[in-house]
Every structure is written in C-alpha cells, then in structure tokens.
Amino acid sequence: MKQGLGTQLRHLIELLDGAVAASYEEAGIDYRPRYTPVMRALAQGGPRTVGQIAEAAGITQPAATQTVALMLKEELVATTPSATDARQKLVQLAPRGQALLPQLQRCWAATGAAAASLDADLTYPLSxxxxxxxxxxxxxxxxxxxxAARERLENDTDNNDKEPS
Known part of the structure; x- marks a missing residue:
C-alpha cells in the first residue's frame, strides 16, 4: 500500500529530527531541534519580538510563541518589555543560551554537511x-x-450518475 504524502513527511521528519536530537545528546547538549530556528534568529539579530522571530525563522507566529515559551522554561531565552510598546515583549538569548551557542554552531555545521551529503545521494536534492x-x-x-480536487471528483461523480441521452 502506498503511503500518503503526510505519512511520508511525518516519517521523514522523525528520521531527520531523531538523528539531529541524538547528535545534540552525543555532543552533551540538552537541547531540542525545534529550538534551532529561534536560536538562529536571536543569534543573528539580537532582541526581537515573537513576530520578528517568526518572520526571521520562517515559522508561524504560534509555533514561535510555543517554542519561546519552552525555551523560557529551560532558561535559553529571556524576555524584557519593549521600550516602544508596553504590550510587547522582546526575546533575547539568556546567558545559558549564549553559552551554548558555540557548541550549537558546531552541531549546526555538522548537520548542514550531513544535509548536503543527503542531497548529493538523492536523484533530486531534498533541500x-x-x-x-x-x-x-x-x-x-x-x-x-x-x-479543487473535491469539486472535480464531485463533478465527475455527478456526470457519471446522469443517464446518457
């Protein structure tokens, strides 16, 4: 039985994320792969709002909000009130996050090289x-x-149900 697109994508993510998580563990880093887009955005741009993090990281705002909340609990990031808008908080790397950055950058370089190796072994580069x-x-x-596909299928079914004239 052929697997659906969603099933294949979830399995691929399990294979990739599992290996990346294991690489952090092997490096002695207590860190989740889902933190990487936020860490990279903050490492490049300093304090940012959650919306700015989402945009820089290429993730949705709800995903950025959830990830920042988890990272706050692990003391990887800290928040401060925005000087220009009291309703907003600025997120920045906390001392623990700053201290992990050099190790993470080495892991990211290894992951990037592994991704390039995977691309080279595929008929069409996955990236x-x-x-x-x-x-x-x-x-x-x-x-x-x-x-659109549902409409086409329904129209085909309707047309097949009609008696020929």
Missing part, C-alpha cells in the same frame, strides 16, 4: 525540492488544491 514545494504552495495552498 531544493522542499524549497520548490514551499514556493509552489505559497502560490496555491494545499487547502485550495484539496477543495
């Missing part, structure tokens, strides 16, 4: 294919594609 899929879905989201 390029994923970037293309994201771009194409930006032009026509998957939800629109599902609705």
């Amino acid at each position: 390029g294919l994923l970037a293309e899929a994201i771009e194409v879905l930006g032009r026509q989201p998957f939800g629109e594609r599902i609705r």
